Amino acid sequence: MDDLEDLYREIILDHYRSPRNRGELPTPPAHRTEGFNPLCGDEIVLTIVLDDDVIEDVKVDGHGCSISQSSASLMTGVVKGKSIDDAKGAMRSFKRMMTVADEDDPDADEPIDVRKLGELAALQGVVKFPVRIKCATLAWNTLAQALVEMDA
Amino acid sequence: MKRFDPERVRHDVPELRRTVHGLEMAYLDSAASSLAPSSVIEAMSRYYERTHTNVHRGVYQIAEEATEAYELARRSVGSFIGAPHPDKEIVFTKNATESFNLFARAWGASVLGEGDVVVLTEMEHHANIVPWLQLKEERGIELRYLGVTDQFRLDLTRLDETLAGASLVSITAMSNVLGTIPPIRRIADAAHAAGALIAIDAAQLVGHAPMDVVDLGVDVACFSAHKMLGPTGIGVLWARAELLASMPPFLGGGGMILDVKLDSFKPADAPHRFEAGTPPIAEAVGLAAAVRYLRSLGMDAVAAHDLELTGYALERLGSQFGDKVRVYSPQDLVDRGGVLSLALEGVHAHDLAQVLDRHGVCVRPGHHCAKPLMRRLGVPATARVSFGPYSVERDIDALLGGIEHALGMFG
Structure with a gap:
């Protein structure tokens, strides 16, 4: 059962039980974006406030499995207070780790240095469970959509 | 009513000879698709x-x-x-x-x-x-x-x-x-x-x-x-x-x-x-x-077999887990078939199904193509257990072991 423990690492279970930055920010000033995983019904509600090119605040609400919800919680911790460029960089790295790099990612084929991913590296075990990759990437795809909607 | 031996049916179904993760497969997803006997x-x-x-x-x-x-x-x-x-x-x-x-x-x-x-x-x-x-x-x-x-x-x-x-x-x-x-x-x-x-x-x-x-x-x-x-x-x-x-x-x-x-x-x-x-x-x-x-097999016997297993599953789930496992299904054995939907306290259906997989147990997590019903039940996803004529009590025992594991892991 080793790979099962690799999937459900303690840090993931911790973020699932006690999600960070949970809830919704008032709109406006926040921008609100919903993300769905139609196959399994996972749902993410992302509210985000930008200050120029910095993600000033972000909260996540919704429901779903431990992977989708812990990934969302981990994401908020990584991007909150960061520049949009840094957030997009983390997004690219994360998607490369998940083996679903964007086509326009210039480093799509480069090996990933998981040490640079910090806490996000906890989700590395998901790769061995291909059907769960979409759970892990749901929050990040919702963030990408939010940034497009905000023209950021 | 003449009854059939489910072990005999298992013998007739080639897919049940394979293992998953080195374990006998406990196939509890017949409502999604049933396993064909070799004659088919x-x-x-x-x-x-x-x-x-x-x-x-x-x-x-x-x-x-x-x-x-x-x-x-x-x-x-x-x-x-x-x-x-x-x-x-x-x-x-x-x-x-x-x-x-x-x-x-x-x-x-x-x-x-x-x-x-x-x-x-x-x-x-x-x-x-x-x-x-x-x-x-x-x-x-x-x-x-x-x-x-x-x-x-x-x-x-x-x-x-x-x-x-x-x-x-x-x-x-x-x-x-x-x-x-x-x-x-x-x-x-x-x-x-x-x-x-x-x-x-x-x-x-x-x-x-x-x-x-x-x-x-x-x-x-x-x-x-x-x-x-x-x-x-x-x-x-x-x-x-x-x-x-x-x-x-x-x-x-x-x-x-x-x-x-x-x-x-x-x-x-x-x-x-x-x-x-x-x-x-x-x-x-x-x-x-x-x-x-x-x-x-005889369709009366197929129905009776499904109901027997359903009764066993309902009884064991209740006695072993009490309120920790909610069963979205009639609690009696009247006018029902061998399908029951489960939701665990604090464990999402997808996580339960993932843990069960490591026990060789195949169940279906999700909304089962019945989203209006899931809304009515007030639950985003359930893990569905369903039986076929090849299902046996030890499939349910494997399920119970997996549920125990999942509750321990996420609890």
């Missing part, structure tokens, strides 16, 4: 090795043999469900979903218009909701729904009111999420009294209990072969002969015509009118073998 697989192989060619075309010997095998399958599945005129009433489709679409397009779109009423239930599979929603959007028909009680039964307190003025009642004969078997005969009589037709989604029932369309008093039944020990790729639309004969074709092409001119065509009689193009011949042969296999 061999019948299809034999067809491809000996009799394969197109049907209703050639005059050479194997062409006649292929046509005969295909038409024989129509008769055997027809007699299995008590169809009075199998040769005129059984249409082979791709699956139950296509059967509903065919019925909605051929009958619904030619008969129903603005304000005409179709009655569904809150426990329907999307296959029996979306085609009617499409007609609602395109033709302005009205949909009404029978609700679900807190005991996971169909709420029939307002049945007559709901049926008043309806053209069609289209309901499941057994819920794919709850296992509930509604009182079809009673609803059929009420539908006919109200001047409506009644169609049933028999996908979950037909392979798990005796089913006779005349006794049930229904006009239409839709089901898939792969949920009754048969192959994927073939389903059935049964409709009363007069009704089917009155319906215009849905798909056009070869095989469904009497004559074609440059500016017109004459469709063939039912059922061939609804079978455009080369049909699933090998799959029909496989379905006929599945019907033979089910008959050899």
Whole structure:
């Protein structure tokens, strides 16, 4: 059962039980974006406030499995207070780790240095469970959509 | 009632000889798709090795043999469900979903218009909701729904009111999420009294209990072969002969015509009118073998076996886990089949299913293509457990072990 423990690492279970930055920010000033995983019904509600090119605040609400919800919680911790460029960089790295790099990612084929991913590296075990990759990437795809909607 | 030995059935199903993660497979997902016995697989192989060619075309010997095998399958599945005129009433489709679409397009779109009423239930599979929603959007028909009680039964307190003025009642004969078997005969009589037709989604029932369309008093039944020990790729639309004969074709092409001119065509009689193009011949042969296999077990015995396992599962889940496991399913063994949906305190269905997989246990997490029902139940996803004639108590024991593991992990 080793790979099962690799999937459900303690840090993931911790973020699932006690999600960070949970809830919704008032709109406006926040921008609100919903993300769905139609196959399994996972749902993410992302509210985000930008200050120029910095993600000033972000909260996540919704429901779903431990992977989708812990990934969302981990994401908020990584991007909150960061520049949009840094957030997009983390997004690219994360998607490369998940083996679903964007086509326009210039480093799509480069090996990933998981040490640079910090806490996000906890989700590395998901790769061995291909059907769960979409759970892990749901929050990040919702963030990408939010940034497009905000023209950021 | 003569009972069968499920170990004997396990022996007949080659897929159960494989292991998952080094463990015996505890296959508890028969409501999604059932496992075929070797007689089904061999019948299809034999067809491809000996009799394969197109049907209703050639005059050479194997062409006649292929046509005969295909038409024989129509008769055997027809007699299995008590169809009075199998040769005129059984249409082979791709699956139950296509059967509903065919019925909605051929009958619904030619008969129903603005304000005409179709009655569904809150426990329907999307296959029996979306085609009617499409007609609602395109033709302005009205949909009404029978609700679900807190005991996971169909709420029939307002049945007559709901049926008043309806053209069609289209309901499941057994819920794919709850296992509930509604009182079809009673609803059929009420539908006919109200001047409506009644169609049933028999996908979950037909392979798990005796089913006779005349006794049930229904006009239409839709089901898939792969949920009754048969192959994927073939389903059935049964409709009363007069009704089917009155319906215009849905798909056009070869095989469904009497004559074609440059500016017109004459469709063939039912059922061939609804079978455009080369049909699933090998799959029909496989379905006929599945019907033979089910008959050899006896459908009363298949139903009794499912219920015994359901009783064991309900009892053990309750005694071992109490409130930590919520069961979305009738708690008694009356008017229900071998399907139950579970939700664990603090463990999402996908995580439960993932942990169960490591115990060799196959269950289905998610909304089971019944999102309106999931909303009614107030739960985004459940883990569904369902049985087949090869299911045994140790499958349930493996399930219980996996649930224990998941509760410990996430608790």
